[in-house]
Amino acid sequence: MSESTTEREIDRPVTRHGARRSRVLVVHSSDEMYGSDRIVLEVVSELVSTDDLDVTVWLPTDVEPGRLGPLLSELGARVERHPLPILRRMKLTPGGFLRLGRDAVRTLARLQGRHFDLVYCATSACLPVAPLARLVGIRRVVGHLQEPWGAKDRVGLRPLARACTALVAVSRSVLGASGLAEDARAVVVHNGVPHRSRDLPAEAPAHPRPHYVVASRWNPHKGHATLLRAWEKAGCPGELVILGAAPEVGLGVDVPELVARHVSRPETVVVVGEVDDATPYLQAADAVILPTDTLEGFGLVAVEAFSEGRAVIASRSGGPEEVIREGETGWLFDCRDVDALAHLLASLDVATLAEAGKRAQQAYLDEFTPERMRRRISAVVDGELHGRAAARSLAVAS
Structure with a gap:
């Protein structure tokens, strides 16, 4: 030709x-x-x-x-x-x-x-x-x-x-x-978002204490410092996995340095970094945390969590408030409110998170495919x- x-x-x-x-x-x-x-x-x-x-x-x-x-x-x-x-x-x-x-x-x-x-x-x-x-x-x-x-x-x-x-x-x-x-x-x-798993997982893995995951770019407004300070104040109540990386263009934060600065039991926080597919980490968690300090346009990771049957804890930052039904499919706290987030982390247990996850999965099927x-x-x-x-x-x- x-x-x-x-x-x-x-x-x-x-x-x-x-x-x-x-x-x-x-x-x-x-x-x-x-x-x-x-x-x-x-x-x-x-x-x-x-x-x-x-x-x-x-x-x-x-x-x-x-x-x-x-x-x-x-x-x-x-x-x-x-x-x-x-x-x-x-x-x-x-x-x-x-x-x-x-x-x-x-x-x-x-x-x-x-x-x-x-x-x-x-x-x-x-x-x-x-x-x-x-x-x-x-x-x-x-x-x-x-x-x-x-x-x-x-x-x-x-x-x-x-x-x-x-x-x-x-x-x-x-x-x-x-x-x-x-x-x-x-x-x-x-x-x-598409549901990446072949089958809808029926149950979260059995953990004696909650396992959480946070997945986002490491921008200053994404609330990593707020989350880690709350994690410490709540007594490091389980395991926290952090995915993501600093942006290629724009301001970033040093998440490992924040962990060292704010968390007295760093063994409870696993900094994984950037991954090609967050699905295995969502499935291994009991819930997802979205701790944005400012406005969040939508919070796509919340819907990804819902698709895997996982509840979400998020700040009242705009978009997540339109996704999460308070106390049903997740929980909300005020932006930058370390005490409120710490209270949630200290009070939630695996069984409560699992029940909210089931409702979250249905919300995904109804509204966010x-x-x-x-x-x-x-x-x-x-x-x-x-x-x-x-x-x-x-x-x-x-």
Whole structure:
């Protein structure tokens, strides 16, 4: 096949019935496999399964190639890496803004020659692409808000979000924090994750004392210090396994140093680090802890825990409050409240956690499967491409 033929086929993709396929560009801000990355994988999986869509994914070149790109390619998406105008807190400096502007100009030129029908900005950090897409005449742009915005964030992000023709927020908390809750273009679609185990585990392992796991990036706001101080205050009441790693881009914390500083019985805390699959650790635990100190957009690990029949202890940080039913599928405490978290850790036993885990598993099946999320995302995209009103109603009602 000649190069010119290949280019013509890319420019004019068709369905197996000969109709023109709509060209969708998904722009994402990282190449890892944490929360937002896993949601992008589900979104792209849904889009490529539709015969009338041709899907391209742009990943940034300011991060090292990771695990997400190959998985997206396996799904059938065309994956490309380009310098992209991605908003990162560590790069909001005079030099960083110059590079952002340079990457925006390059992205604008690249968009002009590709004739996309719809651009999907997969995180808030990708929103600078939205006005660029509109400038080159792309009529449909979807923004997926996966992160809560602070007051300063809203100043810069809301004008970019207004370039979108549809907005998806992962929680009511995230939508409220954006200041766009009354925007008719916005819809809340809770995240869903696949259940990775072959069989739904009926019972948690038998432990004399509770075993907990915490799985997140080691960012300062994720609450590791709060958790470890509470762990010590509760008398180190079992075993605590810590998964994750400091982020490749952005601020991180030294979790092993926090353990050494705050915990008098370090043998009760196992720092595993980053793992390819957290499922075995979730299954080996009695419950999951999500101790975020600030706002949490959704808390995907809570739903992952639910899928494995594990209850969740989380801070009242926004998203988790929409997932956890207090005292039924888990427990909530105020952000940074070491005493409250310590009280929970000291008072909960294995049997109580197991009963809450059974209810959590049912909540997952009822509300947080990937099929439910994908159906609603598909409705938003279909609504933008073909008929907004009817499809948006499906997205809201599903």
